[in-house]
Amino acid sequence: MNPSVVCTGLATLLLLGACAAPLDLDEGAYRSRSYAPAEGRAAVDTEPELKLDAAPLEGLNLQRARDLALVRNHTVKAAAAAVEAARARIAEARAAFLPTVSGRIQRSVNEKVTTVSIPGGGSFSLSPSYETTGSAQLAISLFAFGRDVEAVKAARAELTTQILDERFVRQQLLFEVTQAWYRLHESHAQVQVAQDAVVSSARQLEDAKNIVKAGRATRDTELTAKVEWLARRQDMIIANNAVIHAQRILNVLLVREVDAVVTLGAAPDFQKVTIDANQLVSLGRRHSPTLVAFRSRRIALEHHRESIERSFAPEIVGAVNQSYSNFREATGYSTNLQATIAAEWTPVNGGRRIGQLQEIHANLVQLREQELQAHQDLELDVRRLLLDIAETESAVELAREAIVAAEENFRIISDRFRRGKVTAREQLEAQTTLSNARFAFNQSRFGHRTLIASLEAQIGVASDDWAIFEGATGKGDGK
Known part of the structure; x- marks a missing residue:
């Protein structure tokens, strides 16, 4: 020749x-500006080694905590590796066009x-x-009558799905970090309430001793005050343990030593928020990575089906x-x-292709039904969270008023107790009412911000684009 x-x-x-x-696939349309992955990929170690940061973190604000988590967290790195694997499968599918x-x-x-x-x-x-x-x-x-082209398109759709899954992982991590950061703030605030209760109950115990010594009350008054003081000390231990646990959760999310020292920056002041429910649901349907991933999975299956159908041709x-x-x-x-x-x-391969086509058809039906259900679940979850936000805002306002009233009531009851006009039980009830009001205020105040972070995770869009905080000049200014 x-x-x-x-x-x-x-x-x-x-x-x-x-x-x-x-x-090539244009990935930009599927990545969120708020959750873009860090530049560069770390080399794969032959043997995994857990590297934890033990250095103290002082004045850690929420944005810094989020940034650290996105860079360090192993779940995010695993999701990024899955994206790289999906990208490699595109190259594998393209190999059909090469000799x-x-x-x-x-x-x-x-x-x-x-x-x-x-x-x-x-x-x-x-x-x-x-x-x-x-x-x-x-x-x-x-x-090959377009069979290999359809296979490449299916691989590209699977890459889109992996990118969306990575974005979902990042959003969930941001929510967990936000929740942990506010929970640690709340725990510190509850410790302060418990400390004040211990100091107050110790003062009440001294007053009870003086009253008993002066003959204006019986021995049981002193014993009741002592029991209350011991109970408040136990509450203090519980509150301190809550701080330790909340700090450990935050450290784990930031890939740090579990007992590494963390001090937080100041928490934002409580602000009411105005949110358009219909706008929020609409944003979620367009940007929620879970919903968008349903579409990319469906596209991948459709291209895979087309590839199998074209394999009937020579x-x-x-x-x-x-x-x-x-x-x-x-x-x-x-x-x-x-x-x-x-x-x-x-033309005939024992019916395997027919079985594959039937399986793909069933999977497409399943995905469609799951997508429709996810749309309903999204709207239900969004509207439930909006109710919870409104409830916490009301709880904060009521707790503020309750604290003012409880402080005045406690002052009056304590003064009357010193003069022997009321029993120790009445004074203890006044102290408990004040502590409960302060506990409720802290819980509602920090829970309000956590609920907003949960909405961000649900719809896949940062609150800067849909939340208007009271007293702010524009959307998102309350952060």
Whole structure:
């Protein structure tokens, strides 16, 4: 065969394969500006090593905590690795458009000496024989009726799904960090309430002792005050343990030593928020990574189905093959160069393709139903969170008024107790009422911000774009 013809054939095969390659995926449309991944990827270690930060964190504000979590958290890194794996599967699907090169070499040895007898003509011997054969082949799919193109499109849709899954993981992490940060603030505030209650109950115990000594009350008054003081000390221990646990949760999310020291920056003041429920639901339906991922999964299945359907058609394959044989006992060696174009067709493969198509159809129906249910769940969750936000805002206002009233009531009751006008039980009830009001205020105040963070995670859009805080000049200014 003429070598120039072979070279021309190879160039034609490579050109056809390159022209069939699809365009790159534009990932920008599927990434959120608020949750863009950090630049650069860490090298994969042969053996995982847990590296934890033990340095003290002082004045940690919420934004800094979020940034640290996004950079360090192992769940986010695992999600980013899944995206890289999906991107590699696109390259794997594109390989169908590129040529494949294969080779084979074989050495055959027959060491047996064979004697052949010819009746009436004597005999002769066959000496050991040696044979070496080799071949190399370059092959490429010239035309597969769009089957491989659909496979690449399916891989690109799967990459989109992985990007959305990564975004969901990042949003959930941001919510958990926000929740942990405010919970630690709340725990510190509750410790202060518990400390004040211990100091107040200790003062009441001293007053009770003085009253009993002066003969204005019986011994049971002092004992009741002592029991209350001991109970408040136990509350103090519980509050301190809550701080320790909240700090540990935050440290774990930031990939730090579990008992590393953390001091927080100031929490934002409580502000009421105005939110348009219909706008929020609409944003969630367009931007929620969970809902958008349903669409990308459906697109991937549709392209996969199309790829299987196109596999019923024949595939045109081109190949160039060169073989080599060496016979030491014979003439030496021989070579053969061959170029072929063939149509390969498998119209029936035992019903496997039919089964795959039926499975894909069922999966598409399942995805559609799940997507419709997710739309309803999103609206239900958003409206429930809005009710909870309104409830916490009301609770904060009521707790403020309750604190003012409880402080005045406690002052009056304490003064009357010192003069022996009321019992110890009445004074303890006044103290408990004041402590409960302060506990409720702290819980509602910090829970309000946590609920807003939960809305961010639900709809996939930062509150800067949909929340108007009381006294702010624009959306999101309350942060």
